[in-house]
Amino acid sequence: EAQVTQNPRYLITVTGKKLTVTCSQNMNHEYMSWYRQDPGLGLRQIYYSMNVEVTDKGDVPEGYKVSRKEKRNFPLILESPSPNQTSLYFCASSPRGGTNTEAFFGQGTRLTVV
């Protein structure tokens, strides 16, 4: 089954404790991205990757890092989480970026930073 898998689905952590949210897709997609979703604000793009070893900032990259060492994986790293990063996070993938493609989304990761 074609899918985007995020882990964990739920995470509660403390301020300053580094964490990683994993994202994996099994569709051989080149383009992957991370979004955060906050009430009333829709989805805002954090980072995206056009292909292996190619990443770029989205609209709200501060406080986040990503890496793309393999095509299928695109982890989101919070080196020093803060309470304002409490949010619902989605990973997405597409066959190509910047063209007429739909994005496949993961199920989401609910992160709470206390």
Add this chain to the structure above:
Amino acid sequence: GESVGLHLPTLSVQEGDNSIINCAYSNSASDYFIWYKQESGKGPQFIIDIRSNMDKRQGQRVTVLLNKTVKHLSLQIAATQPGDSAVYFCAERYGNKLVFGAGTILRVKS
């Protein structure tokens, strides 16, 4: 499930009626637009898309209209069903970025 609908506009329709959800997009250089549906506790799901060189596209029970003059996008759902209840997002793509609107809640009354 997770609540993403705080303070979002809400459209309530009777089952069987048609629904029209509107979206104003921001960038006149955007060349591709997508509508997504998000049910409670799930990620967004693709519904229909349209290129900027078109003004209308139809799918199964859904139609998207694009008015580039006023930067307006709409999603029409025919014969709305209870399963259509969700938050609906429009998104515009320019360059390599996909920018989402805030969303509209659709509630279907039986």
